[in-house]
Every structure is written in structure tokens, then in C-alpha cells.
Amino acid sequence: MPLMLPTIVRNLFGGPATRLYPFQVRDSFARARGHVEFDDNKCTLCGNCARRCPAAAIEINKEKKELTFFPARCIICEVCAEACRRDAITVEVKWRSPFYTKPVEVHQPKGKEKAS
Amino acid sequence: MGIIHTSRIKSPWIIHFDNSSCNGCDIEALACLTPLYDVERFGIVNMGNPKHADVLVITGPVNYRTARVLKNLYAQIPDPKMVIAVGTCACSGGVFHNCYNILGGVDKVVPVDVYVPGCAARPEAIIDGVVLALQKLAQAQGVAK
Amino acid sequence: MNQLWVAIIAIIVAPIIGGFLAGIDRKITARLQGRWGPPIVQPFYDFFKLLGKSRIATSRMQFVWIYGYLVFMIASLVFLVLKLDILLLVFLLGFAGISFVLGGFSSKSPYSHFGANRELLQILSYEPVLLLMALGIYAQNGSFMISEILKPSSEPLLASLWPIFIALLVILTIKLRKSPFDIATSHHAHQELVKGIMTEYSGPYYALIQLTEWYEIVLLLGIIALFWANPLWIGILIALAAFILELFIDNIAARMTAGWMVRFSWAIGLVLCILNIAYLYLMKGV
Amino acid sequence: MIENLKEIKKDELLSEVKKYADAKARFVTAVCNDLGDKLEVTYYFNASPGMEMSALRIAVGKDEEVPSLTGIYLTAVLIENEMKETFGLKVKDIAIDFGGHMFLAQDSPVLPMLKEKKEAAGEKGGE
Amino acid sequence: MAPRTIAPFGPQHPVLPEPIQLKITYEDEKVVDVLPAIGYGHRGIEKACELNEYPKNIYLCERICGICSCIHGITYCEVVERLWPVEIPPRAKFLRTIWSEMSRTHSHLLWLGLLADAFGFESMFMQFWRIREKVLDLLEMTAGQRVTQSISVIGGVRRDLNGEQKKKCIEVLKEVRKESEALIGVLANDYTVKARTVGKGVLSKDQAIALGCAGPTLRASGVCEDCRMQKYQAYGDLEFEPIVETAGDSYARAVVRARETLQAIDLQLEALGKLPAGDINVSVKGNPPANEAIFRSEQPRGEVFYYAKGNGTRNLERLRVRTPTYANIPSLLVMLPGCELADVPIIALSIDPCISCTER
Numbered sequence A: 001m002p003l004m005l006p007t008i009v010r011n012l013f014g015g016p017a018t019r020l021y022p023f024q025v026r027d028s029f030a031r032a033r034g035h036v037e038f039d040d041n042k043c044t045l046c047g048n049c050a051r052r053c054p055a056a057a058i059e060i061n062k063e064k065k066e067l068t069f070f071p072a073r074c075i076i077c078e079v080c081a082e083a084c085r086r087d088a089i090t091v092e093v094k095w096r097s098p099f100y101t102k103p104v105e106v107h108q109p110k111g112k113e114k115a116s
Numbered sequence B: 001m002g003i004i005h006t007s008r009i010k011s012p013w014i015i016h017f018d019n020s021s022c023n024g025c026d027i028e029a030l031a032c033l034t035p036l037y038d039v040e041r042f043g044i045v046n047m048g049n050p051k052h053a054d055v056l057v058i059t060g061p062v063n064y065r066t067a068r069v070l071k072n073l074y075a076q077i078p079d080p081k082m083v084i085a086v087g088t089c090a091c092s093g094g095v096f097h098n099c100y101n102i103l104g105g106v107d108k109v110v111p112v113d114v115y116v117p118g119c120a121a122r123p124e125a126i127i128d129g130v131v132l133a134l135q136k137l138a139q140a141q142g143v144a145k
Numbered sequence C: 001m002n003q004l005w006v007a008i009i010a011i012i013v014a015p016i017i018g019g020f021l022a023g024i025d026r027k028i029t030a031r032l033q034g035r036w037g038p039p040i041v042q043p044f045y046d047f048f049k050l051l052g053k054s055r056i057a058t059s060r061m062q063f064v065w066i067y068g069y070l071v072f073m074i075a076s077l078v079f080l081v082l083k084l085d086i087l088l089l090v091f092l093l094g095f096a097g098i099s100f101v102l103g104g105f106s107s108k109s110p111y112s113h114f115g116a117n118r119e120l121l122q123i124l125s126y127e128p129v130l131l132l133m134a135l136g137i138y139a140q141n142g143s144f145m146i147s148e149i150l151k152p153s154s155e156p157l158l159a160s161l162w163p164i165f166i167a168l169l170v171i172l173t174i175k176l177r178k179s180p181f182d183i184a185t186s187h188h189a190h191q192e193l194v195k196g197i198m199t200e201y202s203g204p205y206y207a208l209i210q211l212t213e214w215y216e217i218v219l220l221l222g223i224i225a226l227f228w229a230n231p232l233w234i235g236i237l238i239a240l241a242a243f244i245l246e247l248f249i250d251n252i253a254a255r256m257t258a259g260w261m262v263r264f265s266w267a268i269g270l271v272l273c274i275l276n277i278a279y280l281y282l283m284k285g286v
Numbered sequence D: 001m002i003e004n005l006k007e008i009k010k011d012e013l014l015s016e017v018k019k020y021a022d023a024k025a026r027f028v029t030a031v032c033n034d035l036g037d038k039l040e041v042t043y044y045f046n047a048s049p050g051m052e053m054s055a056l057r058i059a060v061g062k063d064e065e066v067p068s069l070t071g072i073y074l075t076a077v078l079i080e081n082e083m084k085e086t087f088g089l090k091v092k093d094i095a096i097d098f099g100g101h102m103f104l105a106q107d108s109p110v111l112p113m114l115k116e117k118k119e120a121a122g123e124k125g126g127e
Numbered sequence E: 001m002a003p004r005t006i007a008p009f010g011p012q013h014p015v016l017p018e019p020i021q022l023k024i025t026y027e028d029e030k031v032v033d034v035l036p037a038i039g040y041g042h043r044g045i046e047k048a049c050e051l052n053e054y055p056k057n058i059y060l061c062e063r064i065c066g067i068c069s070c071i072h073g074i075t076y077c078e079v080v081e082r083l084w085p086v087e088i089p090p091r092a093k094f095l096r097t098i099w100s101e102m103s104r105t106h107s108h109l110l111w112l113g114l115l116a117d118a119f120g121f122e123s124m125f126m127q128f129w130r131i132r133e134k135v136l137d138l139l140e141m142t143a144g145q146r147v148t149q150s151i152s153v154i155g156g157v158r159r160d161l162n163g164e165q166k167k168k169c170i171e172v173l174k175e176v177r178k179e180s181e182a183l184i185g186v187l188a189n190d191y192t193v194k195a196r197t198v199g200k201g202v203l204s205k206d207q208a209i210a211l212g213c214a215g216p217t218l219r220a221s222g223v224c225e226d227c228r229m230q231k232y233q234a235y236g237d238l239e240f241e242p243i244v245e246t247a248g249d250s251y252a253r254a255v256v257r258a259r260e261t262l263q264a265i266d267l268q269l270e271a272l273g274k275l276p277a278g279d280i281n282v283s284v285k286g287n288p289p290a291n292e293a294i295f296r297s298e299q300p301r302g303e304v305f306y307y308a309k310g311n312g313t314r315n316l317e318r319l320r321v322r323t324p325t326y327a328n329i330p331s332l333l334v335m336l337p338g339c340e341l342a343d344v345p346i347i348a349l350s351i352d353p354c355i356s357c358t359e360r
């Protein structure tokens, strides 16, 4: 009847499976979707990313020449990075750390529209 | 009161409330209890009873019906309490921003102490969030003393 | 005077031992499940944290009953350490359980009521066995006094009362609220009753319940230790082994229903006890 | 393109559905569409055993009443309540009637799935 | 007459981490009446899908539910591809199948764990979730996220599997198969487990059909219906046989899922072995014409039904999703009355009620 016995004895002597997280961090997988980063030097404010973002996490203000990113809305779908033709958005493998107040990233891109 | 303050930081009992999330963050919050992450290391126990809880972990965006339940639940938790919003949609509504029955993030209904972004928020991120919440609690107590 | 001091020391030391046992329980359970587990002193953190929580008023009667639960439990512990009458000890333990049940009934929550109902079933399933245990001890020693058991000349009870001892292990599972008998409430897992009978207690009152449970662990293990009272350290080892055994049982079984529990503890526990006592009487030759 | 679709009149609905029930088909779901002046309801069935799908379609005016399938298929309870509260489809005699508040709370938008609500609903922002 | 008590089960309840409320009337501890109160998870996704452009809806549909998120995304893509219609490359079909089955594996392991938790078998719960983490690691390695994989796009898939990943997948899947097989052996044979599940919540074959159940709930009652029998994606090329049990009780539903877990792993291994070379997506230009399409695929919890209607613009005219739980909830009305309070969580869980997809 005690069919579970071998398993729990193995657990007891095999040591816990726990990864002691804050003290012991595993490397992320190579292509994990952690969070997105914007490169102000490459972005030309074309607005492709904002149009395609399913969560409306990016707003573009052409007059003020500003790109505003709301990390608390981003669902890390990687769509913006695929949409951007200037490679101005990269997806990093590390997840975004929690915060006390919702951050708002305001970017003032300096990228030039190339002639190509 | 020293020992009570230390104990508060060492024994955060949580209650998990699922607003109208997609379950993604719920299962990640549950995964925190399982062998690989085992948050019981920090004394965290999932109580399932607001009267015993210290930390309210909320997943999912608030809709019109859960808003009332959430307020109720929050009132039932004895002080001192912390609120952690887990997942992008608990933070802001996220991908559901244009759904008609969604009010938005959890902070529209109850005060939130820590936001954990991510869709779904990874168990590691949730642990980070709890650590951050406990730091805030420790600081608040330092001031109060 | 001496007796008073013994009682006071027991009242102070028992919850400390109980708390550590609870911590060990959680640690070993975690390890059995492949987890790291909380620190051993975790139950104390929980206890002090609960003491510092704000009180949310519900029914007043409830709290009277909770104090009753604690006081009766302490009383039965005092009976044990002062080596008094074991029959009275069993009655006091029963009163403690009943106070707890009444506390559950005096709240409005349906979960609490269901929990109290089940707690009542638990009492129903363990009290007869405990009473028969006292009877068995009487049959063996000719006295209900614990001091009689502890006399250096007396034989270990385990030799003649081992069937009762097995029944007592079943009772221990019920009393420690371990699977398959974590019916009225449980420490780790969750269930259909939220926290069952404890649903309505918050903050400091919940801390009191925990305190009572620590007394209870020590008391029960103390009773088990009586089964090998000379020398007592063997008894204590047996008690600890029984405790560890419970942890294993907890992790290899699912929770059963209340009806099954009553049937099981009566079928196994009562039958074992009655056979045991009957045998003793026959042996002693009337 | 939807296979095995049969357009029928509202009055034939119950008798047609009865035929499916007698053949022990499984009720899959119903879909309601807002066509502007009319509501179009399509009921999907799965011939059991097997995975063959067929459908019945009716079109009714927005204030016309539609009979409930719950007398034949109890499982239609959820979808009929849903159509009732999100499209305003007037379903008669549902076995368990949630009174228009199965999904929607008291203060939710009213009849949110109708087309003219599109613009209004889209404006509500995230944060 | 015994006194009646009405106790709500949920909406916030630990055993069922789902926002459903069952208003249960008890007589002593017997259930006499059940009324599900839902709406705690309603968001209005179907409407939002009409407001978004086609590609955005993939990510929204995935978040109809986080557990079958992968299959929701894929099914949405499949139904929209049928509006044109678009034919996707064979490699993409296989990859979709592999990811679908991978998410089925993780979902079933999750459910088996939750079931163990519902009858208080905590160590088994922990053990199932421990195994499940390995599958999640595979998902993260191949798709980039543990829970919301987002691998499907209209016209194919977003990511390819390289040789190294394939090897790793095969290796880990074999390990997972061995471990889950052992644990499932415990679940299926343990005395206490059987005592709690056998004969609880019986649903006969006719009832299951009349109530329109789906997935394991239907198959455990002896009805051989599985959307994968339609041979969509790569299922036509794989050896697939629906798993059917006849008892119709909670135990049978657990056994169906347990066997499907192992079957899903086998399907993945087979598909990985047969993975054809070639492109992983075709580019799809323009808006779909005014047309209607339906598509059904088999999610861990059963048949999911997508209906899409296009109108030639960049927005959908209408999207309708009927998820398996939507079909299974009415069966609770039949199964719960007459059972004991202690069995409510087990029976409720045995249909695997997932509310977030039910209400969208």
C-alpha cells in the first residue's frame, strides 16, 4: 500500500531539488524573453513598434520627438523587436525586477532616417 | 517589540487572489511553492484564508465583478498587510487594456506595495517581489519605532 | 512546593519543545517532498508574528472557548508531569477538544461549522481508544496513577500493551492532523474547508491555538513515552520515532473522509484495545 | 466557409434541434453575430461518435424572441445566457436564467458585443 | 428534515485557484443543490479582438488562458489562416504539434498535481510539479517563455528548433516520461487515492454526450472523440489513438489524463524524429477576405472551438471562442448533487475547471 514510500525516501536522502534562488541564480536560456531595451542611437521614431504592440506599451510623440515606454504594460512578446527595422529594440534574457512605483521610460531618440 | 518585528519579516503568510487573470501568473505563483523554488524557505505559507494572511498576492486585471470581492478581501486581512501585484496585467491591465469588462490594474481598487512585471511573471521575479515587499515592511517598521 | 515548581517548569518548557517539534515536522516534511524547507525556528516566528497582528473581532464566546481549550490542555499536561491519574488526564484532554469544537460552533461561518462537526467526529473516534488505553493500564498495573507506571520496579507497558500502543499510533495521526486524517483542518495542505475550524480565528487567537497544539504534541508524545517508562529515555526515543513515523505516513497517503476515519479508528483501534484488555484479564486469571 | 451549414427559420429551430438530440449528437456551441439590423445565431453540433460538424443558422430581428435549447440540451445554458447579456438576444425560458448578469457585473457595460459600441469600448485605456 | 446550510465554494478558494463560485446547498454534509456563479474572470476578449489588428490578437488569444496559451495562439492562427486560406509549410505544422503536445504535457502534470492536492496528498502534488518544471524548462529553451510561449504567427511559427535543442528535448522528454510513469503508477494504484476517487462523480456515456462535455471528461465516460482525430497539423503523420476509459468517475478522468501525459510525450518524440526540413513560415500579405471559418483543436482540457469572420479590413468582424471548460461546467450540475462535502473539490477539479478561458 505505501506506494509513495520509495519516492519520499529518495527525496529525503537525495537532497532537496530547491534552487536557493536569490543566493543561487541559474543562467537564463539563450533566447529567453526577459525584457526589452531601447537603443536611442538607432531609433528613428518611425512608430512601427508602437503600432504593432499588442499591449500599447509604447507611445510615440512625433512633435516632442519622444518615445515613451511603459514597462508595467509590456508583455514581452518580442513583437516590437521584430517590427523595428533599425534594430533599436533588443530583447534581454534577464527578467525585469519588481518595483515600488510603476516606471515610465522616456526616450529621446537620436537615430537618423537613413537614405537606404 | 523587537521579536515581533523580526518575526513579521520572517513569516509572511500569503493569500493569493485571482482577479480575472489568464492563469499564467497563477500557476507561476503556485510554482513558487513547489520543490524547485520552495518559498517556504522564507517562511511563506499559502494560507487561503484572509484572516490568517499578511501578504495579498494578486494576479490578473481587475474587472467589474472582482473589484468588489477584492475590496472585501483586503478589508478582511488584519494589519499590517502588504499587497503584491503579480504580472503585467495586475500592474496595469497589460494586454487586456482594451477589453470592455476590465477596469485596469489592481491599484485602481486597493493600494499596491510592490509591482512584479512580466507576462507571465517568473517565479524568480515573484520571489524578488516578495523580498522587496519585506524590505519595505522592515523600513516602515524602522520608522515607526 | 516541589510539585508546583515541576508544574511551572513543564508549562514553560513544553511549548518550547513543542515549537521545535513543529519546526522539525515542517523541515522533514519539506525534505520528504524534495523541498528545502523553512528554518527549524519558523513556528516561533509565526507565533510572534501572529501575536503582533491586529485583532478582528468576531464572536466573543469563541475566544472564551479558545482559552478553555488552552487551559484544559495545560491542565492535562500538569497531570502528566505530576504523575497523577491517567483517566482524569484523558477526560481533561476530552474537555479541551470539546472546548475547541464549541469555539468552532459559536462562529457564524459555515466552514467553521463543518470544521467543528468534523472535529467532533475526531473526538468521537479517538476518545474511546484513549479511555480504553487508561483501562488497559489499569488492568496491567491495578492503578490509574501514572506514578505507578514510572515506578522503577514496573515492567515496560509496551510488552503487554502493544496492541493498545498500535491503536495509540492511529490516534496520534488523528491528533496531529496528518493525512489520511487531516479532516477538520490541516497545517500544510488546503482543503474544501479553507482552514476548517480555524477559519474564524485571526492574529493573537490563532497564535493561542498554535500554542495549544504545541502543548498537545508534547503531551501526546509524553503519553507514548510512558509505554517504556524504565528507563524513560527509551520511551522518549520511541515517542520521537513515532513522531517521525507520522511524518512518513502523512506523505504517503491521501486525505480520507470523516466517515472512513471513524470506521477505521473504531475497527482497528477499538478492536485492538478490547482484545488487549480481554487478554490481560484472562491472563491475570479471574 | 462553413461545412454542413443549414439555414432555417426560427420556428423550425426546436424541431431541427430535436433531430440532433435524437441522433445523440453533441451540442458544441452557438455563435451570435450582429448584422446591423438583425442578429444571426448559428448552432453547432458534432455527430457523435466521430468528429463531423454540422450547423443550423437562424437570423432574427433584434426584438424577436428565440426559443431556448435548454429543454433539449441543458448545456446550452451558458451560451444562451451569454448571448442574452452581450448581444441582447431575447432567449425565452432558459433553464437557469442569470438575468443578464452571468458574466457582466451590475456596473459593467451593457450589451457590449453590439457593433455600435465598438468606438466607445475601444477608448478605455490601460493604466 | 436535516438543516440546510449554504456555503459558497470560491470565488477565492485555495484548492481551486480559479475564480468560480459554486453556491452549494448542503444538508448535513450532503450536497443537495449547486448553482455556479461565474463572471469573475470575464474580460471581454472577443470584443477586444474585433478592435485589434489580426497579428495582435495572437497575443491576446494566448492570454485567454495561460495554461493552454500555446494552443490558443496556434488555434487562432489556424482559424485565421482558413479565412484566406493559407497553407503553412510542413515543418511549421510539425513544430506546432510539438509545442502543442509539450504544453499538453505540462498542463496534465499540473492538473495531476492539483488533483493530488485536492485530496490532501501533498507530497504527490510536489512531485508532479517538480517533474513539470523540466517541461517548462524545455518550453523556455525552445520558445523563450515558460508560460506564454507566443510561438505561432499567421503563416507559420516564429522560432525554429536547432539540432542541439532537438537533442536536449529528446533527452529531457525521456527522463520526464520515466519519472511520470513511476508517479502515475502510484496515483493509479494507491489505496487512499482510489478510495477518494473511484465512483465519485459518475457521468454515464449518454449523460456526457447530452451535456456536451469535451476532452478527458468526455473520453473518461467511454466516448471516443478527440479533435486530433481530424488529423490536422502533423497528427495525420503520427501514430495517434484517442485514450478512452469507460467508468466515467473521477478516477477514470484522472487515468485518462495520466495516460495522455505519457502519450503526449510519445507524440513529441515521434514528431521530433520525423521533423521535416524546410521553411518555418510563409509570409502572408494583406487582409483576409470577407469569409467565415471554424476550427477545432484538442486542448489539454478538450475541444476548443474557434469561429472567425473576416470582412476584408484589417480587423476581424467577429471572433468566438468556445473553450472546453465552457462545455464541461454544466456537467457539474449533474455530478455534484448527492455527493459529500469532502468530495466536492475532487469532483469539481476532475473536469479541470478553468474559468479564465470559459469567460474570456
Ligand code: SF4
Pocket (backbone or CB within 6 Å): A045, A046, A047, A048, A085
Ligand atoms: S520606416 Fe518610415 S515609412 Fe516605414 S513605417 Fe516607419 S516611419 Fe513609416
Ligand code: SF4
Pocket (backbone or CB within 6 Å): A050, A051, A052, A053, A056
Ligand atoms: S490604437 Fe495605438 S497602436 Fe493602434 S494605430 Fe492607434 S496609436 Fe497606433
Ligand code: SF4
Pocket (backbone or CB within 6 Å): A036, A049, A052, A053, A054, A055, A056, A057, A058, A073, A074, A075, A076, A077, A078, A079, A080, A081
Ligand atoms: S515586447 Fe511586446 S508588449 Fe512589450 S513593448 Fe514590445 S511589443 Fe509591446
Ligand code: SF4
Pocket (backbone or CB within 6 Å): A038, A042, A043, A044, A045, A046, A047, A048, A049, A050, A067, A083, A084, A085, A086, A087, A088, A089, A109
Ligand atoms: S524603436 Fe524601432 S520601431 Fe520603434 S520607433 Fe524606434 S526605430 Fe521605429
Ligand code: SF4
Pocket (backbone or CB within 6 Å): A075, B021, B022, B023, B024, B025, B026, B059, B060, B061, B086, B087, B088, B089, B090, B094, B095, B118, B119, B120, B121, E063, E066, E147, E148
Ligand atoms: S500578466 Fe500575462 S500571464 Fe500574467 S495573468 Fe496577466 S496575461 Fe496572464
Ligand code: SF4
Pocket (backbone or CB within 6 Å): B030, B033, B046, B048, C189, C190, C191, E013, E014, E015, E016, E017, E114, E117, E118
Ligand atoms: S498549494 Fe494547492 S491547495 Fe494550496 S493553495 Fe495552492 S493549489 Fe491550493
Ligand code: SF4
Pocket (backbone or CB within 6 Å): E064, E065, E066, E067, E068, E069, E072, E107, E299, E300, E301, E302, E304, E323, E324, E325, E354, E355, E356, E357, E358
Ligand atoms: S481549456 Fe482553455 S483555459 Fe483551459 S487550458 Fe485550455 S485554453 Fe486554457
Ligand code: SF4
Pocket (backbone or CB within 6 Å): B022, B023, E064, E065, E066, E067, E068, E069, E301, E323, E325, E352, E353, E354, E355, E356, E357, E358
Ligand atoms: S481551462 Fe482555461 S483557464 Fe484553465 S488552464 Fe485551460 S485555458 Fe486556462
